[in-house]
Amino acid sequence: MNAPRVTVVMGTRPEIIKLAPVLLALEALGVEQDVVFTGQHYDPELTEVFFRGCGLRPPATVLEGVGGADRVDQITASIAQLSLRMRAQRPGAVVVQGDTNSANAGAQAAHYLGVPVVHVEAGLRSNDRAMPEEVNRLLIGALADVHCCATAANAENLLRAGTPARAVHVTGNPIVEATRRALPGPVQQSRFLRDVGVEQDGYVLATVHRPENTDDPQRLRDLLGALGDLGLPVLLPLHPRTRARLEGFGLAVPAAVRLHEPVGHTEFLSLAAGSRLVVSDSGGVQEEVTVLGKPLVVVRNSTERPEAVDAGFSVLTSAAGVREAAASLLRPEHLAALATRPSPFGDGRAGLRIAALTLAAALPPAGSVPAPAPAPAAAARAVPV
Numbered sequence: 001m002n003a004p005r006v007t008v009v010m011g012t013r014p015e016i017i018k019l020a021p022v023l024l025a026l027e028a029l030g031v032e033q034d035v036v037f038t039g040q041h042y043d044p045e046l047t048e049v050f051f052r053g054c055g056l057r058p059p060a061t062v063l064e065g066v067g068g069a070d071r072v073d074q075i076t077a078s079i080a081q082l083s084l085r086m087r088a089q090r091p092g093a094v095v096v097q098g099d100t101n102s103a104n105a106g107a108q109a110a111h112y113l114g115v116p117v118v119h120v121e122a123g124l125r126s127n128d129r130a131m132p133e134e135v136n137r138l139l140i141g142a143l144a145d146v147h148c149c150a151t152a153a154n155a156e157n158l159l160r161a162g163t164p165a166r167a168v169h170v171t172g173n174p175i176v177e178a179t180r181r182a183l184p185g186p187v188q189q190s191r192f193l194r195d196v197g198v199e200q201d202g203y204v205l206a207t208v209h210r211p212e213n214t215d216d217p218q219r220l221r222d223l224l225g226a227l228g229d230l231g232l233p234v235l236l237p238l239h240p241r242t243r244a245r246l247e248g249f250g251l252a253v254p255a256a257v258r259l260h261e262p263v264g265h266t267e268f269l270s271l272a273a274g275s276r277l278v279v280s281d282s283g284g285v286q287e288e289v290t291v292l293g294k295p296l297v298v299v300r301n302s303t304e305r306p307e308a309v310d311a312g313f314s315v316l317t318s319a320a321g322v323r324e325a326a327a328s329l330l331r332p333e334h335l336a337a338l339a340t341r342p343s344p345f346g347d348g349r350a351g352l353r354i355a356a357l358t359l360a361a362a363l364p365p366a367g368s369v370p371a372p373a374p375a376p377a378a379a380a381r382a383v384p385v
Ligand code: UDP
Pocket: 013, 014, 017, 207, 209, 237, 238, 239, 261, 262, 263, 264, 265, 266, 268, 269, 281, 282, 283, 284, 285, 288
């Protein structure tokens, strides 16, 4: 059999969600996959639940000593274990997604071993080097051989930095199809809302987990205060990092804000679709609201996803500006326009394009008869944008 084996490295919830469409498309192409989970986030039990929720088998391998370690230890421990695995498996290509320490380690290990690196969600830039994610993006951008960009603006960022045009492809972001696939029908959506005890259109859904919001007690207090001041009940599924900081700083939570355990993806999307407004510092949520047609206040210093702001789905602000941003987004004519506006992040076929590009870039298995492969650009064109 001549089909190459592809290693896919991931370590966090958003990577599982966004790589699921790529894995399913690779499977449909008959490509053997080696899924390695670094364990950067979440215990193995939660991980398994998340993989199954995205229609995937649990990962073949979970690395040791990565979750809970600091940044340098996460990256070095991952590289050490990934390089051992890649030497044994000899993949034809390695796929990484986004801007995590896991993606950074996967790209480094593969590059140093001479294995082509495919980067999903390439070319995002916040131009804020204080964000660990921005440094990861820059490093992965330097190492990748195939850059799969969600938007033309992301491709422009790479071309401006001198990336060869033949390596840059606008594929869309697989979050579009992942969101469509995971969002249940109206009956199940209402059941989720009832189970959690919120009313359609009568609450705000919030998420907070970026260090810029969680690691300074004053900023976290201000953000909680802003959420408590919106005039609607707020549901806040708590990221483990945020829970630890809240408890560590001993902060009081306003009466209008209800803390909740993190929820599964299908449940989260149902809660976002049923809410009046979303407030978040998440990257993935900035994309998902554009598929759901919902308004979002992004509470951050900067965003690497200006497309959602330009298309009117989100407003970027500090905690002090949340109320005003919410009022502007919640104008009835604006809400009506958002409900039918297309997502700027793709058409729902990104996973297919990325799988085709991966197959075209992959080295043939050792000892196989080389077959003429289409150039990556030609393979991508086979799935029209
Ligand atoms: N998410 C989820 N359950 C939750 C909160 C978020 O499934 O309780 C999903 C959300 O739909 C999105 C992803 O997790 O797809 C975002 O992850 P996160 O905000 O942790 O990371 P980021 O996207 O900022 O890297």
